[in-house]
Amino acid sequence: xxxxxxxxxxxxxxxxxxxxxxxxxxxxxxxxxxxxxxxxxxxxxxxxxxxxxxxxxxxxxxxxxxxxxxxxxxxxxxxxxxxxxxxxxxxxxxxxxxxxxxxxxxxxxxxxx
Amino acid sequence: xxxxxxxxxxxxxxxxxxxxxxxxxxxxxxxxxxxxxxxxxxxxxxxxxxxxxxxxxxxxxxxxxxxxxxxxxxxxxxxxxxxxxxxxxxxxxxxxxxxxxxxxxxxxxxx
Numbered sequence: 001x002x003x004x005x006x007x008x009x010x011x012x013x014x015x016x017x018x019x020x021x022x023x024x025x026x027x028x029x030x031x032x033x034x035x036x037x038x039x040x041x042x043x044x045x046x047x048x049x050x051x052x053x054x055x056x057x058x059x060x061x062x063x064x065x066x067x068x069x070x071x072x073x074x075x076x077x078x079x080x081x082x083x084x085x086x087x088x089x090x091x092x093x094x095x096x097x098x099x100x101x102x103x104x105x106x107x108x109x110x111x112x113x
Numbered sequence: 114x115x116x117x118x119x120x121x122x123x124x125x126x127x128x129x130x131x132x133x134x135x136x137x138x139x140x141x142x143x144x145x146x147x148x149x150x151x152x153x154x155x156x157x158x159x160x161x162x163x164x165x166x167x168x169x170x171x172x173x174x175x176x177x178x179x180x181x182x183x184x185x186x187x188x189x190x191x192x193x194x195x196x197x198x199x200x201x202x203x204x205x206x207x208x209x210x211x212x213x214x215x216x217x218x219x220x221x222x223x224x
Contacts, residue, residue, distance in 0.1 A: 100207055
């Protein structure tokens with residue numbers, strides 16, 4: 001099994017640009033989570049999906065952030081427009097239905113200049 | 114609200130010595146508890162979990178954790194630390210169908 005796949009692994013962009021982060025969950029997993037990790041705030045849950053439906057997006061910082069899951073094997077997290085304070089490592093994780101354990105991808109390291 | 118606390122920022126231990134990383138929890142009902150490890154520039158990796166049953170849970174890489182209901186703790190332990198165990202360790206508890214993570218503990222194993 002390839003595990004959770006995220007792309008790109010690194011992204012450097014300028015303030016005001018649109019950023020799109022991508023995630024492919026483990027095949028057969030039906031829950032998907034987006035997290036953000038910073039030194040100041042630690043690991044924060046942004047949003048999670050169950051069976052492609054957003055269940056809780058209360059962690060999404062503001063309207064500049066949006067997430068979609070058009071099918072069971074793909075999700076995107078978009079930031080538009082990006083700001084320097086969005087610089088962080090963004091993780092995607094997936095989980096099999098009925099199980100508790102989440103499996104994390106390698107993360108996308110985002111730097112907004 | 115379900116939450117975990119990891120009271121120490123960093124744990125330093127000499128190679129070969131026992132390693133303990135502390136975690137206390139606050140939940141209503143029965144806790145589902147987890148430990149994850151994050152190596153530099155990597156995602157979080159699952160180590161072990163407690164759902165029910167034996168209070169001593171064994172996990173990956175020689176780690177174990179002891180569930181203590183009276184002390185509301187779930188400390189992670191390893192009898193003999195390796196330099197390669199140097200990493201960031203997260204305790205987590207199930208909260209409303211997702212995981213609530215602690216702030217993490219940096220473990221430094223000194224050769």
